[in-house]
Amino acid sequence: MRRMMRNVDTGLLMLILLMVAFGLMMVYSASFVFAALEYGNASHFFSRQMIWAVLGLLLFTVVSFIPYQMYGRYIAFFVGLTIFLLVLVLVPGVGLERNYSTRWLGIGPLVFQPSEIAKVVMILYFARAYSKKREYIEDFKNGLLPPLIMLGAVFFLILAQPDLGTGISITIACGAILLVSGAKITHLGGLGLVAGSGIAYLGFSAEYRLERITSFMDPFADPQGNGFQLVNSYLAIGTSGFSGEGLGNSIQKLGYLPEAHTDFIMSIVLEELGVLGLVLVMGMYLIFLLKGFRIFKHAPSHFGRLLAFGLVVQITFQAILDMGAISGMLPITGITLPLISYGGTSMVITLISLGILMNISIQSNQFHQQQAHN
Template sequence: MKNKIASIDFSLFITVFMMILIGLMMVYSASYTYAILEYGNATHFFDRQLMWIVLGLIMFFIVSFIPYQLYGKLIAPMVILMLVLLTLVLIPGVGVERNYSTRWLGFGPILFQPSEIAKIIMILYFAKAYMNKRDYIEDFRKGLLPPLILLVVVFALIVLQPDLGTGISLLVACGSILLISAARWHHLFALGAVALMSVILLATSADYRSDRLTSFMDPFADPLGLGFQMVNSYVAIGTGGITGAGIGNSIQKLGFLPEAHTDFIMAIIIEELGILGLSAIVILYMLLLFKGFEIFKYAPDYFGKFIAFGVTIQICFQAVLNLGAVSGLLPITGITLPLISYGGSSMLITLIGLGILMNISMQISQRKKNSERNVSKAI
């Protein structure tokens, strides 16, 4: 046990913990006015976020000490559980509706998003499947296609909620594993083209999605309607300057910017902490990306490599989607900022994914120490 504790990747943990602390502080700052008006309690969202953080950190440390190889043996029941939960969400009276979407299951006062579970389970499934298929991965029908069938089913179940943003995040995470799986490039290109066309068709097939595209391209065409959220995000970002107005001093969170503590928390961070605040968070994500790629490079086996790459890309791509939407560079997808935004399911599953990443890193460290010990004995 002492050897395992000594193998903890403290640089990874400190990076994650700093992001959580910044996020918790900013969730409170961005939400306390709305919390007072809506619930009569300034710490309503802070308390709930803290609860999920504590639960998430407990799971992070538990998962950190579970050999990641175990998930390969449990992948079948995990996939079945995922499919059951995603199906239950779509059953009238079972799934919980919020903002015209049915994405949650309710357990008393607690709401949980099965699509968040799907993100980590599909990464584990793809990692296991394509590790086993490496010898015949160039065979499209036998090697490449079978796991993609499950991906299409899961993607469809998530889009039906509807939640295209999470579906896209899932496609990118699983696609990243395909990218390093030694599959033929022309197969990857064809699959990428099909995926891109499917997303474009889905994005333009529903009025509310088309409206998001319209407001993204020209929010000032309807500043009090479709472009309201984007315009107020611009105002928050534009008034932040270098150092911001100071923590707690945002004006846009006072009912002007919808989803100020969830999807658009970065706009509030920039308004209150300025470019310095934005830079700090971007640097932390870059550190997380570097750590993830480092763990991918030195992972003991292909299963570990695929998991490390998939988890890292999924978290960082979600951050890119969120930052792009907040700044008006990408359409609004409803994707939260990992480890920063308010959201229990996202926080819990992200920390579980990072716990698996930590275990891979710990095994790398243990193998390195064992190798050095064997060398010293040989000398």
């Protein structure tokens, strides 16, 4: 244990703690007015997020010292449990409905999203599957196809909730693993074309998804309806300036920007902290991306490299989706900003993912130290 402690990436650890602390601060700032009016307690959302953050950091610590290879041995169980939970969500009277979507399960006071669990489980599954198929990865039928069938099943279970954004996020992360797995370029190109066409069809096939796309393209065409959230996000961003209105001084969180502490929390960051807040948030994610790619490059095994790459891409892509949505550059998907937006399951699962990444880093440092001594 002491040897592992010496190999902890302190830079990555400090970055994670900074992002969690910043997220807690912004959750309180973005939610205290709404929480006081709705629940009579200004700290309602903050206190809950704090509990999830403490739990997540405890799990992060534990997972950081569990060899990542262990997950490969139990991957069938993890995948089976994930599919069971995703099916359970869709059972009438079992899944919990919020904002016209059924994405949650409740066990007493504990409410969580199985689709968040699917994010890390599918990355583990893809990394394990394609590391084992390395010798025949160019064989489409036996090497490439079987994990894709499982991904398709999980994607459509999540789509049924409905939650296209999370389904796309998982697909991109798994696609990134495919990209570095050694698969043929022709196979990757064909799969990318099929996936892109399928996602485009799904985006235009449902009325509510089509409304999100059209409102993102021209929110001012329906500023009191489908474009309401994005128009108010623009107002928050447009009044920010270099240093913003000051922490706690957002106007848009006063009932104008719905549930500003969730997927639109970055709008409040910009309104209150201005360009400085944007630079801080983007800087933290950029440092994470650079550190993540370094861990990917130096991972001690093919499984570790695929796993690290998938985890880094998933978290980074989720941040891109969120920031693209609040700025009107991408359609609104409801995807949260990792470690910063309010959301208990997202916080815990992201910290577990980072714990796995930390373990890959620890083992990488140990491996290269041994190589240097030999």
